[in-house]
Amino acid sequence: MRNPAGTATTAAALALGSIILASASTPAAAQNLSQGDYEQCSVYDRDGEFAGYDSVCLERKRTALLRLQDRQQRYQPAPASSSIYCPQWANLGAGYPTTWRSDGSLPPVSTAYDAPVDGNPCVPNQVIYTRGLP
Numbered sequence: 847m848r849n850p851a852g853t854a855t856t857a858a859a860l861a862l863g864s865i866i867l868a869s870a871s872t873p874a875a876a877q878n879l880s881q882g883d884y885e886q887c888s889v890y891d892r893d894g895e896f897a898g899y900d901s902v903c904l905e906r907k908r909t910a911l912l913r914l915q916d917r918q919q920r921y922q923p924a925p926a927s928s929s930i931y932c933p934q935w936a937n938l939g940a941g942y943p944t945t946w947r948s949d950g951s952l953p954p955v956s957t958a959y960d961a962p963v964d965g966n967p968c969v970p971n972q973v974i975y976t977r978g979l980p
Contacts, residue, residue: 883907920952931971936960939971 887903890896932941941958945965959965 879904879907879911930968932958932960932968936965936968941968941970 883904884899887900887907888896889898889900932939936942936959941960942962942965943958945953945959945961946963947953948964953959953965954967956967958968958970960968
């Protein structure tokens with residue numbers, strides 16, 4: 847049999863936990879945790895009944911989500927039109943490993959660029975001509 851006083855204590859702890867979670871000072875963009883995130887941060891008592899959520903676990907999930915959103919905003923992938931091969935004059939077709947923007951903006955993420963300054967993304971196509979065996 848369960849202790850009725852224990853039920854009241856558990857209910858009070860759940861209410862306090864929900865108030866703390868509601869008053870957390872994290873940005874609104876970080877509040878979209880999935881149901882799986884909450885399930886991973888669930889805490890159960892000895893009887894196997896739900897007792898609440900681990901606030902440290904939820905905060906780590908929110909921080910990881912914010913970090914992911916920040917990376918997605920900061921680094922945009924190269925446009926689909928960049929599937930052209932690097933020209934032969936760009937490092938013999940291999941392209942340049944990085945490029946600098948003259949306006950200070952970040953270039954799109956790519957493996958090669960066709961110029962060291964204000965270059966466009968391109969696909970490395972280094973063709974090396976060898977003599978071979980006679």
